[in-house]
Amino acid sequence: MSRHHQPSTLAALGRTWVEAWNARDLERVLALYDEAAVMTSDRIPMMGFDGSGTVRGKDALRAYWGKALGLLPELHFSLIDVFVSPDSVVVFYANERGREICEYLRVNDAGLIVQGSANHLQY
16 A cells, blocks of 8 residues: 555646657656556457456556557547545546546555556446
8 A cells, every 4th residue: 555645746647647648658658657557448458458458567568558559649638637545546538539538547655656447438
């Protein structure tokens, strides 16, 4: 369990996360994550990765997100809001297709993301 982080620090992390994605700078995105980070999304199996919907570690994240960036040349996130708790931030944004998504990001004591979960509306 992480120590409590300042809400302003976590909100800044959420904004930085969006900026890094919008810059299409994968290494800048990955710099926000711990080496052992875990990411869960229903898009992971759809992209040909682990059928469980979870990837583990920066190398797996690099492979997954690198493929996604290659397939989505128009990728862009429009920040709607950020929500914070003592050890996490939820980034609420719309993607380039106007779909609203909430990304849950839990951080460790060092302020690096250790767990992420992309949450999409079900249509």
